[in-house]
Amino acid sequence: MTKTGGRNLNRVRAKVFNMVSTGVVDQPINKLYDILSIIALILNLFAAFAITFDYMEEHYKGLLLAIEAVTTFFFAIDYVLRLFTAKELYPKLSEKDSVIKYIFSFAGLVDLLSFLPYYLPVFFPAGTTVFRLFRVARILRLFRINSYYDQLNVITEVLSSKKQQLTASVFIILILMMASSLCMYSVEHDAQPEVFQNAFSGIWWSVSTLLTVGYGDIYPVTIAGKMLGILISFLGVGMVAIPTGIISAGFVEQYQKLKAVGQFAEEENIHFIRIKLGEEDSWNGKRISEIGFPKDMIVVSIQRENDTIIPRGDVVLRVGDVVALCAEKAKDLQPIELREITINEGHSWNGVAIKDLDISRQSHIFLIRRNGEAIIPRGSVVINAGDVILLQDKYKRVII
Template structure:
């Protein structure tokens, strides 16, 4: 493959990656694909549930089966596209290993089982009943809804933060289940040898008792067994409360953390700026009191090599110094939007001159970062893949005339 063909292929792959990625809405087709994905998911689950009703199967069975077939085919196409665009998802991995990494990931496995069991009976007719059972796993695709709604991600974050405590509580419950099963076997084996045949026969009883389900299909008959059952039932109430308390505390901590971050952002009235001086900068070899900063701005630190210097008026600023400045946030100005857009191969701005970009009149590009360097956004400057575009804009508020 020639270099031009390789670049064209990467651009196509990048555009497809933008399309299948959640939240990339720079083009209408990307937004449309998100909508289609959500609709297909809910239609697929609706048909799976609706066809279990005799009335729906009798009157709308063919329609429900058609919906299931179309939406499942969409899931298959979606999976193939995600495999193809995996190098964009894992840019640090090789193009051969990236699809394998995606396929082995949690989301990759969910995407696979959302459509594969549907087609397996065509290749293995004898396993139809088993594959129908696996098709129930497509409901796990609902986890993808987390990607569309940030609030649902709180659940994932809480479980991730508390996974060690949850694993410890589950381990304690397993130990209690094993101990309860062994104890119940010891006191009930002679009375109910057909029920408590060995030390593992009471696992079902201990699980239902400790988890406060209490089906009653297996129960102790001896006095010692009943007393032991009461003790284990009390322990079960405490054991179930442990993971519940951990998750509840995790939710409270997470929301308090988000609230604290939000309040800090609102109350913060100081802005800090860091500038690396080059040889052509006019501040080089000048004293700080000669720079002529505005009255509401001050230099708070200089980083020179590995040393941090607390500046005074007589301190001389030199080439390659990292100058840290601060200024008070002005509260009486109209709010400002600062946006940062990363240009990839498939972005519509890739290869476009700044003068030809159609953006709001209330916004303008004030900086381009390319390969770690800041570029002045001249009209003739063409954007490239890998550029970071910084956009400055005003909030336009509707006013009653």
């Protein structure tokens, strides 16, 4: 493949990746695809549940089967597109490795099970019942809606950040379950040999007791067993409280993080910027007072080699200085909004000069970061793939 052909393929792949990525709505076709994906999923789940009712199956079976066929075919096309764009999802891997990683990822397995069990009975009629069971995986596609709602996405973030603590608490619960089962066997075996036959016979009892379910089909009858059951019940309340407390603390931390810096994504709201001045930066040799910063934007500090310089109006900037900027809070304690946008191959701004961009009159490009260097935006500057654009909304004020 020629270099030009490879570049065109990468650009097409980037555009398709933006289209199939939930929540990327910078182009009408991307938003339309998201809407179609949600509608297809809702219709598919509706058909799967509705056909279980006798009345619906009797009167609308043909329609429900048609809905399932069309939406499942849509899931198959979506899976193929995601295989094609796997390189964009894992840019640091080779094309082959990125495809393999997507196939065996949780999202990839859910996407595969969303359509494959529907077609497998054609080749293996005997396994129809088992294949139908795997269609439940389609429900897991609902988690993609998390991309639209931070509140829903917090759940997965909390479980991921607290997985070590949760694993430790589950390990403790398992130890207590085995210990309580062995203890109950020791005191109850003689009185109930048919119930507590061996050390593992009390596992079900210990689970229902420690997790405060209290099913009641297995219970101690001796005085020692009842006293032991009371003690284990108290331990069960504490054991359930441990993972509950971990998750609750994780929710508080995550919401504080979201409130402070926003949710990191392809486009994110920021308050602080660090810029290292290169030799070609127009700020070199200028005093801070001579640089036209936007209103409410201030210089926090200047790092020059091993020294930290307190910024004053007469301080002259030099090559190699690391300038820290932030959005100063106004009287209403609401900072101005800055957005950091990473330009990829399929972005509509790629290869377009700043003067030709269709940007709202209430917004302007404040800075461009390219390969670690800061570029002052001018009308003739052409935006390239990989550039990080700092966009300021002049009048809009939000709390991050």
